[in-house]
Amino acid sequence: SRWRLRIFEALDSTQSLVSGLAEAGEPEGLAVMARRQTAGRGREGRSWEGPSGNLALSVLLRPGGPARDLPQYGLLAAVALHEAASHHAPGLSLKWPNDLLRDGAKCAGILAEGAVDGQGGIAHLVLGLGVNLAHAPEVPGRSTAALGPTPPEEFARTLLAALEAWMFRRRLEGFAPVRAAWEAAGPVRGEMLTLRQGSGTVSGRYEGLAEDGGLMLATGGRVHRFLAGEVGD
Numbered sequence: 001s002r003w004r005l006r007i008f009e010a011l012d013s014t015q016s017l018v019s020g021l022a023e024a025g026e027p028e029g030l031a032v033m034a035r036r037q038t039a040g041r042g043r044e045g046r047s048w049e050g051p052s053g054n055l056a057l058s059v060l061l062r063p064g065g066p067a068r069d070l071p072q073y074g075l076l077a078a079v080a081l082h083e084a085a086s087h088h089a090p091g092l093s094l095k096w097p098n099d100l101l102r103d104g105a106k107c108a109g110i111l112a113e114g115a116v117d118g119q120g121g122i123a124h125l126v127l128g129l130g131v132n133l134a135h136a137p138e139v140p141g142r143s144t145a146a147l148g149p150t151p152p153e154e155f156a157r158t159l160l161a162a163l164e165a166w167m168f169r170r171r172l173e174g175f176a177p178v179r180a181a182w183e184a185a186g187p188v189r190g191e192m193l194t195l196r197q198g199s200g201t202v203s204g205r206y207e208g209l210a211e212d213g214g215l216m217l218a219t220g221g222r223v224h225r226f227l228a229g230e231v232g233d
């Protein structure tokens with residue numbers, strides 16, 4: 001396959017390591033896994049627990065294309081993750097933009113970090129995937145779950161294969177099939193969702209994903225598209 005998987009016993013953060021290498025010109029396809037992470041990073045400046053038995057994996061992509069396509073890749077990674085995880089546990093669904101839930105509790109998260117070049121194109125993209133396999137670390141104010149113990153390295157290989165297949169598919173067919181797969185694994189249309197954006201919140205009826213991967217919510221008789229924020233539990 002196109003991946004070069006490197007496995008470390010312990011790292012502060014696979015994401016920080018791969019981002020640094022990306023800046024230094026590392027070719028696409030590097031995948032770094034750590035059996036244990038001591039300073040894992042989550043979205044929006046949060047931390048992410050990475051005890052041994054769970055998966056911490058970061059991959060480097062250089063897909064090209066315009067920076068406005070960046071949000072698509074977090075959703076694509078979520079679709080690949082959902083597919084890989086479906087072999088291990090029932091009751092899985094996606095929460096916008098790219099959390100994996102098991103019976104409504106978070107069991108995996110994705111940190112998608114892109115760098116833009118001088119022409120407004122994607123210079124590189126680092127996808128960081130944290131998957132609770134053996135343990136569901138406690139996070140205050142949030143319910144967490146795990147997929148069940150399975151060798152992290154094996155799970156990583158399944159996940160990388162799914163990611164490669166979805167990247168290939170996107171190159172051939174664009175974002176539409178990714179969006180359709182996300183919607184099939186996401187909330188039920190018509191469900192009420194609350195989105196936190198900075199200090200404010202918006203509640204509305206879920207109306208699917210926009211063509212660019214934005215979250216569509218109907219409130220006050222109109223459909224609005226959101227590109228950032230955190231959906232409540």
Ligand code: BTN
Pocket residue numbers: 012013014015016039040041042043044046048050055056057058099108109110111128129130131
């Ligand atoms: C989230 O907040 O939901 C995203 C969590 C992402 C965690 C993964 S673990 C592998 C990679 N390395 C990190 O430091 N973070 C990501």
